[in-house]
Structure formats: structure tokens, C-alpha cells
Amino acid sequence: MRETLKKIFLPLIVMVIMIQAWSMTGKYISGFPTPSDTYIYAFGGTTSMGDELKGVLTDPFYVVNKDDKGLFWQLLESLKRVFGGFALAIIVGVPVGLMVGMSKNIQYALNPFIQILKPVSPLAWLPLLLFAFKDINTTALATIFITSIWPIIINTALGVKSVSEDYLNVAKVLRFNPIEKVFQIILPVAVPYIFTGMRLSLGIAWLVIVAAEMLTGGIGIGFWIWNEYNSLNYHNIIIGIFIVGMVGFLLDILMGKIADYFDYRKKM
Amino acid sequence: MSNDKFLQLENIYKTFPLPNGKEYKAVVDVNLNIKKNEIVSIIGHSGCGKSTLLNMIAGLDSQTQGHIILNNKEITGPGPERAVVFQNHSLLPWLTVYQNIEMAVKKVMPQLTSQELRQRVEHFVSMVNLDHAKDKFPGGISGGMKQRVGIARALSIKPDVLLMDEPFGALDSLTRANLQEHLMRIQQSVQNTVIIITHDIDEAVLLSDRVIMMTNGPEATIGEILEVNLPRPRDRVALQSDPEYIRCREAILDFLYKKFAKDDE
Numbered sequence: 001m002r003e004t005l006k007k008i009f010l011p012l013i014v015m016v017i018m019i020q021a022w023s024m025t026g027k028y029i030s031g032f033p034t035p036s037d038t039y040i041y042a043f044g045g046t047t048s049m050g051d052e053l054k055g056v057l058t059d060p061f062y063v064v065n066k067d068d069k070g071l072f073w074q075l076l077e078s079l080k081r082v083f084g085g086f087a088l089a090i091i092v093g094v095p096v097g098l099m100v101g102m103s104k105n106i107q108y109a110l111n112p113f114i115q116i117l118k119p120v121s122p123l124a125w126l127p128l129l130l131f132a133f134k135d136i137n138t139t140a141l142a143t144i145f146i147t148s149i150w151p152i153i154i155n156t157a158l159g160v161k162s163v164s165e166d167y168l169n170v171a172k173v174l175r176f177n178p179i180e181k182v183f184q185i186i187l188p189v190a191v192p193y194i195f196t197g198m199r200l201s202l203g204i205a206w207l208v209i210v211a212a213e214m215l216t217g218g219i220g221i222g223f224w225i226w227n228e229y230n231s232l233n234y235h236n237i238i239i240g241i242f243i244v245g246m247v248g249f250l251l252d253i254l255m256g257k258i259a260d261y262f263d264y265r266k267k268m
Numbered sequence: 269m270s271n272d273k274f275l276q277l278e279n280i281y282k283t284f285p286l287p288n289g290k291e292y293k294a295v296v297d298v299n300l301n302i303k304k305n306e307i308v309s310i311i312g313h314s315g316c317g318k319s320t321l322l323n324m325i326a327g328l329d330s331q332t333q334g335h336i337i338l339n340n341k342e343i344t345g346p347g348p349e350r351a352v353v354f355q356n357h358s359l360l361p362w363l364t365v366y367q368n369i370e371m372a373v374k375k376v377m378p379q380l381t382s383q384e385l386r387q388r389v390e391h392f393v394s395m396v397n398l399d400h401a402k403d404k405f406p407g408g409i410s411g412g413m414k415q416r417v418g419i420a421r422a423l424s425i426k427p428d429v430l431l432m433d434e435p436f437g438a439l440d441s442l443t444r445a446n447l448q449e450h451l452m453r454i455q456q457s458v459q460n461t462v463i464i465i466t467h468d469i470d471e472a473v474l475l476s477d478r479v480i481m482m483t484n485g486p487e488a489t490i491g492e493i494l495e496v497n498l499p500r501p502r503d504r505v506a507l508q509s510d511p512e513y514i515r516c517r518e519a520i521l522d523f524l525y526k527k528f529a530k531d532d533e
Contacts, residue, residue: 166358169328172346174375174425184371188362264362264405 033235041235056236069219075247078213078220081137082205085144089201093149094194097156098182101190107157118150122208126215136216143212144205151200159193160186188264195259202255206248221247274304274339274461275325275429281333282320294320296487298334300480302429305459309472311520312482313530318465321482322433325463326352339428348376351422353432357414359406359421365413366393366402369421376425392424395454412443416450423458432464436471445504448474456501469524473516474504481523484530491528494519 019035026032037047044055060072099106100114122143129146130139163186171185213222221244228236260266280298283291295317302308310318323329325336327346336343338350359368370389373380380388393402396416401409406417415435422430435451436444448471455462466472472479476496483491496516498507507513 166354166356167360169346169352169354170358170360172328173326173350173352174348174372175346176375180375185360188360265407 031234033238038235038238041233042239056239067219071221071224071243074219074221074224075243078209078222079247081140081212081220082144082202082209085141085208086148086198086202086205088141088145089149089152089205090198092145093152093197093201094156096149097153097194097197098160098186098190100153101157101160102182102186114150114153117146118154120147122147122211123215126212130216136218139216140209140212140220144208147208148201148205151204152194152197155193155197155200156190159190162193163189192259192263192265195255195262199252199255199259202251203248206244206251210244271304273301273337274306275302275463276300276337277321277325277334278337279334280321280324280331280336282317282324282329283332293487294485295331295489297489300490302461302463305461306478307455307462307464307476308478308480309464309466309476310480310482311466311469311472311524312488313484313524313528314467315485315488316482317485317488318482319433322352322431322463322465325429326350326431328352348372348425349428351425351427351430353415353418353422353430353435355434355437357406357411357418359414359417361406364403364405365398365409365417366390368406368417369393369424372421373424388424392420395423395457396420396450410443411439412447415439415447419447419451419454423454423460428461430460430462432462434465434467437467444468444471448504451475452501469517469520470504472520473498473513474502474507479516479520481520481528484528492519492523 022035026034033041034048037049039045040047040053040055042055042057044053044058046052056071060070060075062070063073096110100110101107125143125146126139129142133139133142167185167189168181171181176184209220210222210225213220214226217223217226221240225237225240225244228234228240277298277300280295281293282295283293286292298321310321312318320329324331325338325343327343327350343350359365360371363371366389369392370385373385373388373392377385377388390399390402393399396419398413398416398420401413406414409417419432419435436447439447452475462475464472464475473496479494479496480490481492481494482488494516496512498510498512498516
């Protein structure tokens with residue numbers, strides 16, 4: 001009970017400090033969005049400049065035309081791209097990771113390229129992929145795929161390597177064929193590792209999408225933030241940052257729950 | 269086929285390459301015949317190659333030289349006819365007690381109907397008195413129970429030889445005694461050829477028909493073979509004053525601590 005209170009109360013203190021610091025920033029940078037005005041941009045009301053606003057969060061579902069849609073639709077479009085690229089990364093990454101983990105030769109062959117391609121920023125891929133696909137959606141998907149696949153490959157391989165020799169001996173005595181070995185021994189051990197990789201990967205995908213959409217334009221939360229910048233609605237940028245953070249946090253919780261569900265160690 | 273040569277070890281050598289290019293001769297010139305339904309213990313100090321020997325019989329390790337022949341067939345790799353009870357039980361932690369045994373039976377006896385499969389698995393769960401724990405995961409049961417599951421799993425696939433690698437080594441002495449009783453009781457009902465690796469003298473005498481004593485490594489080999497002429501079923505308490513039991517114990521003690529005493533490293 002005491003702990004629960006602390007968990008609620010302590011973040012509240014930090015929040016007050018943060019809002020205070022934010023207010024002070026406005027004093028040094030002229031025109032910097034203040035906390036109270038940002039609240040009004042989000043939920044509606046009259047700003048300190050005397051503008052009457054509806055607030056972007058009061059009606060996130062509005063649709064004026066295909067280029068002017070509410071925040072919900074922007075988010076939905078981003079999430080679709082994220083999960084598309086993420087699914088592709090899983091479909092390719094898990095089998096590749098299994099192979100890297102099971103075969104020393106494949107590991108030796110692929111490891112240098114994994115290590116070199118892993119740290120490449122999505123922003124470096126974007127121009128090339130945009131040139132190659134000439135389509136915003138495909139480019140976003142491909143960028144997410146190519147930047148989020150690495151943690152899946154690496155963690156899957158790590159999971160395979162963590163299979164204890166004892167379990168493999170059981171498989172040998174029972175004369176499991178390679179497929180039985182993968183499905184009955186290796187995957188159950190590797191699944192928690194695979195999910196760790198997927199969790200990291202989804203985090204990366206969500207980071208990438210904002211940057212990718214800023215460059216590709218059209219629709220999506222990243223595009224929305226950039227568009228608000230171009231429209232001089234700086235308050236909305238802060239709202240956008242807050243939303244991106246919240247959604248990323250929720251995605252991480254969701255992945256964590258799914259990972260726990262498939263982790264045999266959590267069932268005992 | 270003569271039942272006296274059910275399992276033959278002929279001229280077995282095992283050498284390991286060393287990083288400096290030389291070889292470590294772990295086991296040399298091992299010759300042994302094991303009868304059908306015989307229970308044999310292999311005893312020796314640590315590093316005498318007894319586990320290596322068992323792994324070669326299991327096919328998990330291969331000998332550098334020599335032949336291992338089971339039932340007139342040369343052993344070339346692991347197989348379910350040589351079931352292994354591993355020291356650390358090696359149960360799959362994501363499967364329940366029941367599922368661990370079921371997995372083995374399903375693989376080795378794919379011809380069973382689902383009802384026969386269930387009956388067989390339940391029979392072996394009962395054999396080690398684990399009916400109450402059959403739906404538990406290995407993480408939720410004691411070390412002794414885990415090892416009982418290991419034994420049940422090994423027996424459930426109807427092996428020609430049961431290989432036990434220090435099966436009770438990781439257990440406390442009371443649990444160990446309890447498991448030895450289980451093993452003897454099971455052995456009375458299902459006659460099996462059993463090879464037990466152990467470093468426990470009482471365990472070796474209590475369980476075995478013959479005790480194989482290994483000399484110290486490197487170049488370990490069979491030093492002496494002791495026949496244990498005690499009737500079965502054996503009672504551990506009554507045996508304590510049995511002259512034959514005392515003779516066997518003393519013979520092993522003498523071998524391990526006088527002839528082949530080993531200093532602690």
C-alpha cells in the first residue's frame with residue numbers, strides 16, 4: 001500500500017517540477033509554447049493570445065478530406081506501417097536468427113554484415129529506399145523492416161545458443177529429426193529471447209516511423225508533427241511528442257505482456 | 269546370441285586432443301561384457317573416465333578406438349534403446365511431468381493409439397509414484413521427484429539398456445536412499461539391463477550384481493570387478509550386518525582408498 005502510494009505520488013512531484021521547468025523555458029525563448037497554452041491547444045479553450053480553439057484532442061476522429069484528418073487517423077496510419085514492417089521483420093528475422101544460432105558457418109558468414117548494417121540510421125536508408133520504391137507506404141515499411149530486423153536476428157540466435165547441452169542430449173537419445181529438434185527443444189527455449197528481440201524491434205520501429213513520415217509526408221503522426229511545425233503550431237508539436245511517447249509506452253507494455261504469456265519460465 | 273554378451277565393450281580407448289597438440293588418454297583398453305538384465309555399477313574417483321565410458325555407450329560421445337556392441341549390433345550413435353538418466357535430470361522445463369514422458373513415448377512408439385499412449389504414460393507416472401504431480405512443471409517439484417520423472421521417462425521407451433550417470437549424485441542422502449528403493453522395486457517388476465555410474469560405495473553394493481572399479485586417470489581402465497552375491501530383494505538395514513555386504517564394501521574401500529587412493533586437487 002505504501003509502495004503503491006509512492007508510485008503515484010513521486011511521479012506527480014516530478015511532473016510538477018517538469019512543468020515548472022517548461023514554463024521557465026518560455027521566458028528565455030520567445031514564443032515557446034507554455035504549458036497552459038499547450039493544454040488549450042490540446043483540449044480547447046481560449047489561449048493567452050485570445051485565440052478561441054477547439055483543441056486537437058477533442059475530436060481526433062474528424063475527416064475533412066484525405067489530406068486533413070484527425071489525430072486518430074494519423075496514428076492509425078503510422079501504426080499500420082509500423083506493424084507491417086515489424087511483421088515483415090519477424091517473418092524474415094526469426095528464421096534467419098534460428099539459422100545463425102544453429103550453424104557456426106552461417107554465423108561466420110553473416111555476422112560481419114549484421115554488425116555493419118545494425119547501426120545504420122533509418123535516415124540513411126530513407127533516400128535510397130524512396131528512390132527504389134518511389135512510394136511512400138512501401139518506403140516507410142521497408143525502412144522499418146531494415147532497421148528493426150537486427151535485434152530479432154541477434155536475439156533469436158542468442159536464444160538458440162542458450163539451449164542447454166542437456167536438452168540437446170535428450171533430443172539425440174530420442175533421435176529427433178532437425179524439425180522436431182527445432183520445434184520441441186530449440187523454439188521453447190528461444191521464444192523468450194525472440195520476444196525480447198521483438199520488443200526492442202518494435203521500439204525501433206516506432207522511433208523510425210516518426211522520422212520516416214517527416215520525410216515521406218502524406219499522412220501519419222510523424223508527418224502531422226512536421227506539418228504542425230510548418231504551420232507554426234508549435235504547441236501541437238509538444239502534443240505530438242507526448243502522444244508518440246504514450247503510444248510507444250503502450251506498445252512496449254503490450255509486447256511485454258505477450259512475451260510473458262509465451263515464456264515458460266513465468267508459468268511455474 | 270549369448271545372453272552373457274548382451275553388451276560388449278571391446279578394447280575401448282578414448283583420447284582427447286590437448287591445446288598444445290598432445291593427447292590426453294582418458295580411457296585405455298577397456299574390455300567388459302554385460303549380461304542381459306544385469307545391474308552393473310561403474311565406480312571410481314572423479315576423473316577416472318567413468319562418465320566418458322557411459323557417454324560412449326549412450327553414443328553421445330565416440331570412442332577413439334574399439335567397439336561397443338549391443339545385442340550384436342555395433343553402436344554408432346545415440347538411440348532410444350539406450351535410454352539415459354542424466355545426473356541433472358534434463359527434464360524439459362516447459363513441459364509438465366506427464367508431457368515430458370509423453371514426448372519420449374510418442375517419439376519412440378509412434379504406432380500407439382492415443383489411448384494406448386495415455387495408458388503407457390500414466391503407467392510410468394504411477395510406477396514412480398508421481399500421479400499427484402503429473403501436471404506439475406519440473407520447476408515446481410523437488411530434485412528427487414525430478415529424478416524419478418527422469419527414470420520414468422527413460423524406462424517408458426522400453427530401452428534395452430538403462431544408462432544412469434550418477435543419477436542420485438545431486439540429491440541429499442535421505443532422498444537418495446528413497447530413490448534407490450524406487451529403482452530396486454522397479455527393477456524387480458521390469459527386468460532391465462542397467463549401468464549405473466556412481467561414486468557412492470553403498471549405492472554400488474546395494475544396487476548392483478557386479479561393481480566395476482576404475483583406476484585413476486589419465487589412462488584409466490578397469491582395475492577390478494567385484495561380484496555382489498546378495499539375494500534380492502535387498503534390504504538396506506538388514507544388509508548392514510550381512511557378511512557378504514561387508515566384504516563387498518571393504519573390497520571397494522580397499523580398492524578406492526588403498527590401491528588407487530587419490531589426493532584432492
